[in-house]
Amino acid sequence: MHVNLRVWRQAGPKADGGFEEYSVDDVSPDMSFLELFDVLNEQLLADGVEPVAFDHDCREGICGSCSMMINGQAHGPEKGTATCQLHMRKFEDGANITVEPWRARSFPIVKDLAVNRSALDRIIESGGFITVPTGSASEANLTLIPKDVADWAMDAAACIGCGACVAACPNGAAQLFTAAKVSHLNILPQGQPERYERVVAMVDTMEEYFGSCTLHRECEAACPKEISIDFIAMMNRDYVKAQFKNRRLSAQR
Amino acid sequence: MTNYTTASEPLDGKVPPGPIEHKWDDHKFATKLVNPANKRKFEIIVVGTGLAGASAAATLGELGYKVKAFCFQDSPRRAHSIAAQGGINAAKNYQSDGDSIFRLFYDTVKGGDYRAREANVYRLAQVSVDIIDQCTAQGVPFAREYGGLLDNRSFGGAQVSRTFYARGQTGQQLLLGSYQALERQINLGTVEMYPRTEMLDLVVKDGVAVGIVVRDLITGEVSSHSAHAVVLATGGYSNAFFLSTNAKGCNVTAAWRAHRKGAYFANPCYTQIHPTCIPASDDFQSKLTLMSESLRNDGRIWVPKDPGDTRSPDLIPEADRDYYLERRYPAFGNLVPRDVASRASKREVDDGRGVGPLKNGVYLDFAEAIGRLGRHVIEERYDNLFQMYERITGEDPYRVPMRIYPAVHYTMGGLWVDYDLMTNVPGLYALGEANFSDHGANRLGASALMQGLADGYFVLPATISGYLAPQLGQQPVPTSDPAFVAAEAEVSERTKRLLAVRGTKSPDHFHRELGKIVWDNCGMARSQDSLTKALGEIPALRDEFYRDVKVLGSDMDFNQSLERAGRVADFLEFSELMCLDALHREESCGGHFRVEHQTEDGEALRDDDDFAYAGAWEFTGVGEDPVLHKEPLVFENVKLAQRSYK
Numbered sequence: 001m002h003v004n005l006r007v008w009r010q011a012g013p014k015a016d017g018g019f020e021e022y023s024v025d026d027v028s029p030d031m032s033f034l035e036l037f038d039v040l041n042e043q044l045l046a047d048g049v050e051p052v053a054f055d056h057d058c059r060e061g062i063c064g065s066c067s068m069m070i071n072g073q074a075h076g077p078e079k080g081t082a083t084c085q086l087h088m089r090k091f092e093d094g095a096n097i098t099v100e101p102w103r104a105r106s107f108p109i110v111k112d113l114a115v116n117r118s119a120l121d122r123i124i125e126s127g128g129f130i131t132v133p134t135g136s137a138s139e140a141n142l143t144l145i146p147k148d149v150a151d152w153a154m155d156a157a158a159c160i161g162c163g164a165c166v167a168a169c170p171n172g173a174a175q176l177f178t179a180a181k182v183s184h185l186n187i188l189p190q191g192q193p194e195r196y197e198r199v200v201a202m203v204d205t206m207e208e209y210f211g212s213c214t215l216h217r218e219c220e221a222a223c224p225k226e227i228s229i230d231f232i233a234m235m236n237r238d239y240v241k242a243q244f245k246n247r248r249l250s251a252q253r
Numbered sequence: 254m255t256n257y258t259t260a261s262e263p264l265d266g267k268v269p270p271g272p273i274e275h276k277w278d279d280h281k282f283a284t285k286l287v288n289p290a291n292k293r294k295f296e297i298i299v300v301g302t303g304l305a306g307a308s309a310a311a312t313l314g315e316l317g318y319k320v321k322a323f324c325f326q327d328s329p330r331r332a333h334s335i336a337a338q339g340g341i342n343a344a345k346n347y348q349s350d351g352d353s354i355f356r357l358f359y360d361t362v363k364g365g366d367y368r369a370r371e372a373n374v375y376r377l378a379q380v381s382v383d384i385i386d387q388c389t390a391q392g393v394p395f396a397r398e399y400g401g402l403l404d405n406r407s408f409g410g411a412q413v414s415r416t417f418y419a420r421g422q423t424g425q426q427l428l429l430g431s432y433q434a435l436e437r438q439i440n441l442g443t444v445e446m447y448p449r450t451e452m453l454d455l456v457v458k459d460g461v462a463v464g465i466v467v468r469d470l471i472t473g474e475v476s477s478h479s480a481h482a483v484v485l486a487t488g489g490y491s492n493a494f495f496l497s498t499n500a501k502g503c504n505v506t507a508a509w510r511a512h513r514k515g516a517y518f519a520n521p522c523y524t525q526i527h528p529t530c531i532p533a534s535d536d537f538q539s540k541l542t543l544m545s546e547s548l549r550n551d552g553r554i555w556v557p558k559d560p561g562d563t564r565s566p567d568l569i570p571e572a573d574r575d576y577y578l579e580r581r582y583p584a585f586g587n588l589v590p591r592d593v594a595s596r597a598s599k600r601e602v603d604d605g606r607g608v609g610p611l612k613n614g615v616y617l618d619f620a621e622a623i624g625r626l627g628r629h630v631i632e633e634r635y636d637n638l639f640q641m642y643e644r645i646t647g648e649d650p651y652r653v654p655m656r657i658y659p660a661v662h663y664t665m666g667g668l669w670v671d672y673d674l675m676t677n678v679p680g681l682y683a684l685g686e687a688n689f690s691d692h693g694a695n696r697l698g699a700s701a702l703m704q705g706l707a708d709g710y711f712v713l714p715a716t717i718s719g720y721l722a723p724q725l726g727q728q729p730v731p732t733s734d735p736a737f738v739a740a741e742a743e744v745s746e747r748t749k750r751l752l753a754v755r756g757t758k759s760p761d762h763f764h765r766e767l768g769k770i771v772w773d774n775c776g777m778a779r780s781q782d783s784l785t786k787a788l789g790e791i792p793a794l795r796d797e798f799y800r801d802v803k804v805l806g807s808d809m810d811f812n813q814s815l816e817r818a819g820r821v822a823d824f825l826e827f828s829e830l831m832c833l834d835a836l837h838r839e840e841s842c843g844g845h846f847r848v849e850h851q852t853e854d855g856e857a858l859r860d861d862d863d864f865a866y867a868g869a870w871e872f873t874g875v876g877e878d879p880v881l882h883k884e885p886l887v888f889e890n891v892k893l894a895q896r897s898y899k
Contacts, residue, residue, distance in 0.1 A: 010479055012810075029649065032533035038539055038761070045759050045814065050805045053813055055327060057500040059540045061641075063331045081644065089647050110471055111811040114327075118448065121328050125440040129433035130392045134312040134384070137390035141347065154394040154419060157426060161330055177313045190392050201671030 001027040001088060005040065006098040007052055012118045013108050013116075019098070029089035033076060034059060034066060036088060055115040059084040061224060063158035067167070068113055068225040074164035074222040082162060082224040104165035106174070117163045119209040120177060127201035128181045130190050143189055156184040160227045166220035172212035176205045176219035179235035180227050186238055196242035203239050254410045255788050256827050256878045257870075264869055267581040267671040268372040273890050274354075277376045279713050280672070285722035288377050292317035295380040295721050296480040298465055300452045300507055302329030304424075304702060306486030307431035308709030314438030314892040318716060321478055322435065322444055322468060322541040325451040325502060330432040332704060333488060337424025338545050340416035341388075341702040343381040348405055352413040356377045360411050361700060362891045365693020366843035366859065368520070369870050370867070371674060371890055380711040381703050385417055389428040389709055392736075394749040395419050403705075409546060409590060410614070416699045421545065421637055426444055428703055433711070451816065453744045455483065455511045457679065460735040462514075462681035463729065466740045468517065468748070470816060472569045473809035475745050481721055482680045484713065485511060486705075489664035489686040490526070493769025493824045493831065494776070498530060498543045505822040505827045508668050516676040517869035517882055518690035521667035521827070522835035525696055525844045528594035528664035528776050531645055531655075532614035541660040542645060544638055546698055549594070551622040552655070555579050556615050560605035566616055566654050577601060591894075592695060592844055592857070595659035598599040599777045602658065602798025612855060613655035623651065633734035654867045659777060662702060665692040665844065666834070669869035669884070672741045673716035674708060676871075680720065683782075689867065694843025697769060734885065740789040742798030748808045751818045760818040763798045767825060770794065792876055801851075832872075837881065841866045861893055 002025050005108050010017030010065040031039070034056050041051035070076035076086045089099065098114065107115040131188035156181070162225040182199050185191035193200070213232065218230045255514060269280040287295065295318050301308040302324040304387055326332060344357040358376040362369055389403070395417050396404040405414040419426040437717065438444040447467070454466040464479035487507035491497035512518045519780050530541045543555040555576045557569055569716065578597055579586045589597075597614045623631050628651060632639075639650045647654070668676050668683035670690055677683050685705040731737065774787035799819070806812045841850040841857035842864070850858045865888075871880040 009794065020490060028535045028537060031537050035537045035539050039537055041814075042759055042761065045805060048805065051814055053811055057326060057331055057502045058333060058336045059501060060336055060542050062502060064423065065326065065331055077479070078644075085644050087645065087647065114521075115810065117327060121330075121436065121446075121448075124433060125436045129437045131437065132387070132390040132434075133315040134308075134387060134434075134714065137383075137386040138346075140389040141402050143389070146396055146401050147399050150394050150397040153392070157394050157429065158422065160425075161328065161415075184394070185392050188392050188394065190390055194295075200798050210611075216656070225356045227565075230313045 001029060001093045002089070002093070003027055003036070003091060004094070004096045007113070007182065008100045008204065009052065009112050010109050012032045012111055017109070018099060027088050027128060029087070032059065032082050032084060033068070033070070033086040033088065038061045052113060053111040056084060061085040062160060064162035066166070067102045067162055069103060069167060073097050073103070074168040075224050080224060080226045082160070088238065102163055104166045104172040106172060107163060107166065120161055120163060122209065123174065123178055123202050123205050124181065126205035127194070127198040128185070131194060145191060149187060153184050153187040156180045156187065159227055161219050161227060164224060166210060168218040168222035169187065169211065170216055173213040173215060173234070174206050174240065175208040175213040175232045176223060178202055178225060179231040182235045182238065183231040186234070196245050197236065199235060199238040200242045203235070254792070254833055254876050254878060255785065255836070257881050258878060259834065260880055260882045263352060263881040264669070265671070265672065266370055266884050268370065269672065273372060273375045276372050277379055284577045284719040286588065287718045287722050287820070289317055291725060293319055294384065294548050294725070295319065296321070297324070297482050298480040299356045299476055299484045299486060300433065300465065301486035301488060301687070302432070303332035303334035303486060303488060304428055304431060304705030305687070305709040306484070307334070307428065307435045307622070308706050309484055309486060309684055309713050311431055311434035311438050311711055312714045314443035317443065319836070320444040321440070321447065321480065323447045323450045325449065325470060327724070329435060329446060329448065330429065332428065333503050333619070334428045334702070335425045336500065337460055337702055338421045339408065339422055339541065339547070340418035340423045341384070341427065342408070342414060342415050342699045343385045343417060343703065345382055345385060347403060348414045350413045351414050351621060356413065357381060357415065359891055360696060361691070362693065364695055364697040366695050366857065366896065367861070367865070367888065367891070367893050368523070368842050368867070368886065370886060373887060376712065377691050377704060377707050379849055381709060384703065384706045388427055388430050388706070391434065393419060393426045393430045393657070404426045409684045411697065414648050422848060424702060427706065431706070449623070451506045453510065454740045456732055456740045457513045457514045458734065460515070464732065464737060466737070466744045468703065468744065470868060471811050473807065475741055477737040477741055479729040479732050479737065481724055481729055482682065482717060483791040484682040484684060485668065485687050486684040486709065489667065490827060491661045491664055493660040493767070493828050494772050495764050496533060496538060496541050496772070498527065498541050501720030503541060503627065504823065506588070506820050506823045508683070509670060511676070511678070511681060511824045511829050513872050514678070516678045516681055517669040517871055518830060519832065519867050520666035520694070521870070522775070522838055522845045523665035523694045523843060525665060526595045526659045526665040528591055528598060528659045529617065529657045531642065532609060532658035533611065534646070542641070543660070543662065544655070544657060545644060545710035546591070548635060548638060549615060551634065552587065552617040552619050553621055554587050554598070554615055554617055556601045556606040556608060561677060567617070572861050574724070575606070591847065594776050595845060598659055614658040616654035617657045617671065618654035620654070621652060629863050634758070638711040663696055665689065665694060666697055669867065673715070673719065674713055675720065682713060683718065684713055692846055696771070701727055741822045748815065748819065751802065751804050751815060751822065752808055754799060754802050754804070756803045758801050758803055760802060760804065760814055760821045763794065764817070764824065765801060766794055767791070767821070767828060770830050771831065775835050778833050778846050781836065784832050787832045788836065791825065791829045791832065830870055830879065833879070834868060838864060838868065857893070869882040
């Protein structure tokens with residue numbers, strides 16, 4: 001196969017960026033999209049051009065490092081698939097492919113296709129945990145959790161924190177990411193004591209960094225783990241309830 | 254480097270006295286404590302934020318120590334522990350099927366082919382139960398029974414069901430648990446987090462670890478951090494082989510730099526090769542993907558009898574197929590342990606019977622199981638794996654047999670540590686896959702997650718106070734000390750040297766070449782000839798690397814080729830030690846198979862009289878003969894036996 005690439009190049013956060021055009025020959029259909037970039041980078045290095053910077057690590061769809069906007073779609077055309085698991089057989093021979101970094105004001109560009117997603121860590125820091133210092137836990141089977149509740153929490157917990165939801169959103173909102181984490185913990189019995197403090201802290205922190213949600217559902221379509229926007233509804237409900245909740249009585253809920 | 258000298262004094266693992274079941278409790282009581290108000294006076298550096306590093310940093314922060322945590326990824330949540338699929342073992346005995354702490358201990362020592370330190374393994378089994386309690390309380394969504402109790406599955410090397418799991422993403426969920434605990438401490442200010450920061454040297458003053466030198470991967474700035482103790486939780490070295498199931502960023506640099514500064518590296522030849530990975534599809538392949546071992550429960554492994562048979566697998570009649578595992582191991586069939594299954598596939602492929610366009614795999618066929626159980630049963634059991642396979646290969650495993658081949662997956666060797674997890678350099682600790690301690694020559698499935706969390710949550714936080722307490726009132730060595738200045742200068746010089754070569758070949762080129770050398774000669778089967786060959790080729794490749802590597806750009810910038818070049822440079826030094834260790838160990842055990850040492854049936858043949866020791870190597874210079882320190886392994890609670898799976 002042969003492909004023509006238009007790739008966003010930007011030397012640093014403050015530098016001006018622009019598209020560069022490259023063509024790559026002898027592309028194997030079995031190659032992953034990131035392997036295409038490996039080949040491109042070897043080619044650029046040979047030509048004395050600095051390789052394209054891009055984030056990647058596990059290359060099996062779980063670490064959430066990879067972050068490419070491919071032909072305007074976060075992680076490219078295949079549904080439920082991160083960039084690293086996208087293969088060249090999904091493209092036509094001779095395809096023109098435009099590759100950009102995640103586009104969101106809250107993800108400043110580090111270089112080329114690599115962006116700074118630390119705002120997502122700030123949201124977790126603010127409340128995305130259950131307070132349980134090491135060694136203080138009780139016997140695990142003392143807390144019974146119905147299977148469907150555990151499964152539901154797991155559906156939310158599957159988020160890989162890649163930020164595709166933010167990149168896909170016209171508003172640059174991080175509702176799906178935040179809702180996935182809020183819901184994972186708020187669904188479980190262990191998460192109840194901090195339920196309302198958690199949702200308020202996380203939503204407020206999210207609002208500091210990200211745009212607002214107007215329910216476009218682009219996030220759900222882009223999510224490589226196909227996380228449902230039902231969790232956004234659940235987060236919003238908990239957030240509203242938290243505004244009225246008399247915290248001192250919440251133990252009697 | 255084909256020679257070495259042996260130290261006359263044996264190495265002391267400092268295992269506490271007393272019966273094995275009391276050692277840990279007695280030792281904790283005997284260890285000095287630091288009172289809560291004094292803990293904040295101690296600074297601790299933790300490098301790596303996988304299961305071991307994140308859990309250690311979080312727990313030390315909770316205790317009140319002043320912690321700095323470092324990772325090269327853009328977020329601590331991305332460490333490669335996240336990719337672990339199967340599960341985590343614990344001796345809870347919830348299934349009431351005869352499990353116990355002693356049985357988990359016994360299975361782990363036996364599975365490690367009797368090359369692990371008994372006391373460490375026993376402690377691992379003891380704290381395994383606390384790990385499950387801790388993680389459950391954190392909100393890890395482990396699989397549940399309909400009644401709401403925790404579910405278990407069974408795994409290789411055990412006859413009980415003791416594995417806890419969260420779908421096929423157990424590593425992810427456990428890592429998120431410890432990452433969240435870490436983020437809580439970051440928010441509270443007890444832990445200062447440095448993402449996208451790579452450790453490039455250990456600083457040692459008067460024989461004691463006093464800090465590290467790091468490079469900010471975005472600005473390129475080299476700086477120093479000092480502390481009362483340094484903890485390395487930087488993972489394994491599978492990527493020495495270039496193609497492995499590890500993430501692209503996994504590297505040996507932190508451990509190797511510590512080794513160069515005096516820390517002994519133990520048993521580097523113990524590498525685990527996982528039998529069921531998707532084979533490489535072309536020369537551009539950048540990594541290999543694991544398919545869960547559980548597939549061997551229903552899949553049948555075969556190759557065509559005739560190496561020249563190019564028919565599509567469904568057109569090859571039964572009579573022309575060789576189900577070689579079922580033929581050679583009738584009792585265990587397709588479920589022989591990882592090392593045995595891996596070597597058997599290698600034999601078929603080496604003899605030219607490999608399948609697929611590159612003839613580099615064997616078939617794992619589900620047709621018989623689908624016929625017997627129905628497609629829906631197979632879907633229920635493995636659908637996520639089948640989908641992953643189809644996404645990668647473009648082939649539908651419900652119709653066409655999967656193609657699989659072994660790949661490097663985990664490394665049991667690592668920095669030598671004593672019972673307290675401290676290396677021989679005072680003040681330097683190693684946790685998780687980065688140390689050598691618990692898995693001997695072979696790791697059982699679902700035990701890596703257990704060890705990482707045991708070390709980080711429960712062992713290190715309990716032992717480190719013994720080292721810190723006597724230092725009360727002492728400040729860390731300032732980073733203006735000549736020891737730091739010299740180490741920083743070395744790091745900058747090394748970085749500039751890589752940029753100055755301006756050769757013609759990329760860092761990846763050299764990494765691939767190195768990978769081929771070690772895979773062919775120090776992979777699934779090793780011999781005196783192959784290892785001697787590798788020991789000749791590696792230094793030559795290293796010389797070529799420093800003559801001809803091409804790295805563009807600057808050191809004061811986000812420069813991924815430069816990062817990679819530095820890691821490849823360290824793999825080029827490390828691999829030589831790995832091959833020397835394999836050459837010196839004149840026996841076969843676990844993941845280390847020397848063709849000269851096998852039974853008549855082709856199984857690993859141990860030599861307990863001469864090799865029942867951990868081999869810890871002391872660095873003397875690049876390409877120089879290292880010094881071997883032997884820690885004798887004493888087995889007081891487990892009887893040594895020969896494994897057989899016929």
